[in-house]
Amino acid sequence: MLDIIRPDDRRYPGVRHVYTATGSPAAVIRPRSADEVAEALLWAREAGGPLSIRSGGHGLSSVSTNDGGTVIDLGELSSIERIDAGDGLVRIGPGARWGDVARALHPWGLAISSGDSGDVGVGGLATTAGVGLMGRAHGLTIDHIVAARIVTADGSIRTLDAEEEPDLFWAVRGAGANMGIVTSMDFRAAPVPMVAHATFHYGVPRLAPFLRSWGETVEAAPREIGAFLYMGGGEVVMASVVFAGEDTVAAEQAFAPFLKIGRVLGRRAVLTPYASVVTRTGAPHYGQQGAYLHNGFAVHLDGPLSKRLETLLGSQYGTMVQIRSVGGAVNDVPTEATAFAHRYQNFSVTAVAPGPSASFDAAWEFVRPSLDGLYLSFETAFSPQRLTDAFPPPTLQRLREIKRKVDPENVFNQNFPVA
Ligand SMILES: Cc1cc2nc3c(=O)[nH]c(=O)nc-3n(C[C@H](O)[C@H](O)[C@H](O)COP(=O)(O)OP(=O)(O)OC[C@H]3O[C@@H](n4cnc5c(N)ncnc54)[C@H](O)[C@@H]3O)c2cc1C
Known part of the structure; x- marks a missing residue:
């Protein structure tokens, strides 16, 4: 029998919300097998109303809960x-x-x-x-x-x-x-038995030249290096850099150029299991992290993009910018091999605001011309234009043909719907 949690169930407060939003669904179904997922889906279609699919509940566009509809929560399928x-x-x-x-x-x-x-x-x-x-x-x-x-x-x-x-x-x-x-x-x-994980804190009075050097350093780094940069508008910028290997001499050599970018305020490097790089807090969800994001990919962190990001962070609208490295093995895969088609850029650039804001949107429009493509997991403002940024025309056309066959009634319509 399906486990259906309704508002009068004492477990309801623990399953109604997600990380970035509160919700009040009429029913949260927690299937324990693929058969029960199928049963839950037919139940939800019969019930009508919005349908949300939830795995970890950490989706940034907050579509894994809703008001008045059904949530199919896959938390029990976690083996x-x-x-x-x-x-x-x-x-x-x-x-x-x-x-x-x-x-x-x-x-x-x-x-x-x-x-x-x-x-x-x-x-x-x-x-x-x-x-x-x-x-x-x-x-x-x-x-x-x-x-x-x-x-x-x-x-x-x-x-x-x-x-x-x-x-x-x-x-x-x-x-x-x-x-x-x-x-x-x-x-x-x-x-991957172990990785070398470094964190750097930089003092950055002028962001644009720092970003250019950061971009050049990442692009020149060996493929074992993955580097994420987190900027919050102040002068201190934080970086998390992983060397995917356990050769500490090679790791030290690979980290060395990161010590030459700007003024290093703090640095730490450890040889550690990958599990300690992606630790889990296990915090319950109550919509604690309001998030409104825009994203785009970039081939290089060149002069114009760096200046535009400096302006965005200097304004009162963007509260955080994160730059994640891609490239390397990501770009070895042909564009047409997967429905994710961005296989030549080197960086994913994301700006975060605490909530929807027209001023933030306008500030981001100033950055967007320097970007190329979009990662839908880091974009909360859905529009037809953003859809084609995420899925270039040949990809979108193929997706639409497949969608017509497997979901002709557009049942799955909550998350960057292609129909
Ligand atoms: C703190 C934080 C850090 C992040 N860092 C990164 C990062 O470094 N790199 C990165 O790539 N992403 C990152 N993300 C984005 C993350 O990958 C997405 O938000 C992702 O959707 C979250 O997965 P979830 O299962 O927790 O989401 P949920 O909220 O459970 O699901 C979000 C949506 O995904 C779809 N979905 C979920 N499960 C299924 C399923 N089983 N079948 C079909 N569709 C499904 C549904 O449309 C669902 O509504 C980060 C997000 C957060 C909040």
Whole structure:
């Protein structure tokens, strides 16, 4: 029997909200198997109203809860198992969090590059891309997926891989939320016993020249290096840099150029399991993190982009800018191989404001001409233009053809709908 949590259930306060929003759904269903996911979907379609799919509840566009509709919460589908002894194949449920995945894989000497937060769920991240600190070494999270199981709008359970349903398998790796509900994924994890993790704090009186040097340093770094930069508007800028390997001499050499960018106020480097880079807080969700974001990719952090970001952060509108490295192994994968099509840029640039703001939108419009493409996981303002930024025309056309076949009634319409 389906576990359906309604507002009069004592468990309801624990499942109604997500990380970035409060919600008041009429029902939260917590399936325990793929069959129950299918049953829950048919139940929700019958009930009508908005339908939200939730894995970890850390989606930044807050679409994994709603008011008055149904949430299918995949938190119970969180197993992490090794399915082949020799080649790093693991099967993971969408409700697992990346921090738990990293902890489970470490004793096997394995890791999968995910994002920078261990609280983020597998389902949301692995259906869009997964821009992580080991991305230049090992690619996006979706590049590790070798098979997936999904419940489509008609309630059927399908297995996808390169041979079986290749179109849907392609679509799930970048636009999964449009296609159905992923109930498990098989990943080929990389052999990563340990990584070197450095954090740097820089004193940055002038952001534009610093960003140019940062960009050049990251692009020149060996592929083992993944580097994320976090700026909050003040003069202190924080960086998290991973060397995906355990050769400490090579790591030290790779970190050395990062000590020459501007004034280093603090530095620390440790050899550590990847699990300690993506730690999980496990905090309950109550809409604690209001988030309104814009994003774009950049090939280089060149002069015009650096100046524009300096202006944005100097204004009162953008409260935070984060620059994540991509490139390297991410760009070894052909553009047409997955529904995530951005395979030549070197950086993902995200600006964050505490809530919707026309002034922030206007300030971002000043930055956007320097950007190229968009990562939908870091964009909260959906529009037809943003859709084509996320999915270039050939990708969007193919997605629409697949969507027409598997979801003709546009049941999955909450997260960058392509229909
Ligand atoms: C603190 C923080 C740090 C982050 N850092 C990074 C980062 O470094 N790199 C990066 O790439 N991303 C990052 N993200 C973005 C993150 O990848 C997305 O927000 C992702 O959607 C969260 O996954 P979730 O399962 O927790 O989301 P949920 O809120 O559970 O889901 C969000 C949406 O994704 C879709 N979805 C979820 N599960 C499924 C499923 N099983 N099948 C089909 N569709 C599904 C649904 O449309 C759902 O509404 C970060 C987010 C946060 C909050």
